[in-house]
Amino acid sequence: MADDKKLTTRAEDFSAWYNELVLRAELADYSPVKGSMVIRPNGYGIWERMQRALDDRFKETGHQNAYFPLFIPQSFLQKEASHVEGFAPEVAVVTHGGGKPLEExxxxxxxxxxxxYHMFAKWTQSYRDLPILINQWANVVRWEMRTRLFLRTLEFLWQEGHTAHATHDEAEAEARQMLGVYRGFMEDWIAMPVVTGQKSESEKFAGALRTYSCEAMMQDNKALQAGTSHNLGQNFAKAFDLTFQAENGETAHAWNTSWGVSTRMVGGLVMTHSDDNGLVTPPRLAPIEVVIVPIYKTDEERGRVVEAAHKVKADLGAWTGRGATDRLRVKVDDRDGVKPGAKYYEWELRGVPLRLEIGPKDLEKGSVFSARRDTRAKAAIPMAGLPEAVARLLETIQTDLLAAARARREANSHRHVTSYAQFKEIMDGPGGFVYAGWNGDPASEAKVKEETKATIRCIPDPEFRSAEAPRTCLVTGEPAKHEVIWAKAY
RNA sequence: CGGGGCGUAGCGUAGCCCGGUAUCGCGCCUGCUUUGGGAGCAGGAGGUCGCCGGUUCGAAUCCGGCCGCCCCGACCA
Structure with a gap:
């Protein structure tokens, strides 16, 4: 009886756990079209908070939002050779409109x-028109074979930044800057630590000069590419005649970057923090940070306690200690006829970071009883100074989540792996990130993928590299060109 | 597209082998009693048994075809 109320556990079947959690926490639901999903208010609320935080950072770094259309002439895709090759198989094509076949x-x-970049070309004449720093929030469609809620669906929501610069170095700096913005967001908001680095040739974006990415480790030790930033070089500028007249009077092609993160991050959030009881949301992204559950027996008690609960909500919401616009987000669950225990389970499933219980005993003592979602630690908090205490506790939860996720990632990262046999053992067993040498040859990368399903997630940035660089290639034993991170990935 | 599994009430299922118009749990509605970790009792609503065809007096059940979904592979933010 109680069993069918419980989720499949992570240990039993991680993938079933994830699906059940997403459905039961009402983050999303399957839509009638195979491979596409409905994002429900609980999930969309998280996405909205992600959007707001990121959008602020994009604006701070000088970008403006714009919107470009959903439909693109088919011929456009074909103008950049590797781009068309990369995307052609997964592109949806509209052939009819207005009841007639379309000419193109x-x-x-x-x-x-x-x-x-077609539009940028139209808008750019002089170096004085550069840089162009644009972002758009949009939906995109990729016809994937195998889909999973939030992680890979036919249609998803994202932002894509697109910039044009006069020089390679400026574009490179932009691509790196935005990678840093992503990393900061993922760590400070999602509490999801990431390794930043550069993609290998085979993993880079179709049409890019270089691709950088943020790689996170999920609780099943698989890697999730959570965001990418590309230095596109002049590839698209050449394909779309994006030129400008430089200071010296010569005509030159612009240098572009593009960078994006998507609703996939919601899946990353789930698989980073959640447990067998349900969703765990980092407070900064939680649509509801605090839920108050009134406890009572009699109608008389109910009246007092529910009133007190609403008073606490009002006090918390009125507090401006985090700034006038960043108020505590609080809900009172005053449904009658649902027992407190049932409410606890429900809000835990939905991932609300902090629960406050207020009953007659608490009123007498002038305190409220708190329960953390992440650690399930419980403690009484005095009513006096409650907003400050709650805000502090939420901050603690936020930083503890990041620390716990980072500790888990490090515990499952394997450095100084030099033997391919040992590597296979790790990949067949616990998985995780393996830091190892690579000779830089796509052939050895392909061999590993073929034999173990692990891929090179990135060539990590210097701060993530091992103190002592690996000397030999994991696969061939030849001198290593780079230290890379191997992992199975989503 | 290959391999595996599954379609019965909103969800999860029994029944199918051995044909007789459907079982149980959760959820939902009403009432009363409850309420500090998933409440109890009573009453009630809810079903084209995935779809089409065949066999049969009679099909959820047997036969043929089709469709859909999930999981595992080839492709990917």
Whole structure:
């Protein structure tokens, strides 16, 4: 009886756990079209908070939002050779409109480089028109074979930044800057530590010069690529005649970058923090940070306690200690006829970071009883100074989540692996990140993928590299060109 | 597209082998009693048994075809 109320545990079946959690916490639901999903208010609320935090950072770094259309002429995709090769198989094509076949089919954007650089070309004459720093929030469509809620669906929501610069170095700095913005967001908001680094040739974006990424480790020890930033070089500028007249009077092609993160991050949030009781949301992204459950027996008690609960909510919401616009987000669950225990389970499933219980005993003592979602630690908090105490506790939860996730990642990261046999053992067993040498040859990368399903997640940035660089290639034993991170990935 | 599994009430299922118009749990509605970790009792609503066809007096059940979904592979934010 109680059993079917419980989730499949992570240990039993991680993938079933994830699916059940997403459905039961009402983050998302399957839509009638295979591979696409509805994002429900609980999930969309998290996405909205992600959007707001990121959008602020994009603005701070000088970007402006704009919107480019969903439909792109099919011919546009074909103008950049590797881009078309990379995306052609997963592009949805519109062939009819207004009841008639179209003269030229339209593609539904899988990403917007082509249309955006076409427009940039129209707007750019002089170096004085550069840089162009644009972001758009949009949906994109990629016809994937195998889909999973939030992690890979036919349609997803994201932002794509697109910039044009006069020089390679400026574009490079932009791509690196935005990678840093992503990393900061993922750590400070999602409390999801990431390794930043550069993608290998085979893993980079179709049409890019270089791709950088943020790689997170999920609780099943698989890697999740949570965000990418590309230095596109002049590839798209050449394909779309994006030129400008430089100071010296010569005409030159612009240098572009593009960078994006998507609703996939919601899946990352789930798989980073949640437990067998349900979702765990980092406070900064939680649509509801605090839920108050009134406890009572009689109608008389109910009246007093529910009133007190609403008073606490009002006090918390009125507190401006985090700034006038960043108020504590509080809900009172005053449903009658649902027992407190049932409410606890429900809000735990939904991932509310902090629960406050207020009953007659608490009123007598002038305190409230708190329960943390992440550690399930419980403690009484005096009513006096409650907003400050609650805000502090939420901050503690936020930082503890990041610390716990980082500790888990490090515990499952394997350095100084030099033997391929040992590597296979790790990949067949616990998995995780393996730091090892690589000769830089795509052939050895392909061999590992073929034999173990692990791929090179990135060539990590210097701060993530091992104190002593590996000397030999994990696969061939030849001298290593780079230290890379191997992992199975989503 | 290959391999595996599954379609019965909102969800999870029994029944199928051995044909007779459907079982149980959760959820939902009403009432009363409850309420500090998933409440109890009583009453009630809810079903084209995935779809089409065949066999049969009679099909959830047997036969044929089709569709859909999930999991595992080839592709990917």
């Amino acid at each position: 089919p339209l593609i539904v954007r899988p990403t917007s480089e082509t249309i955006i």
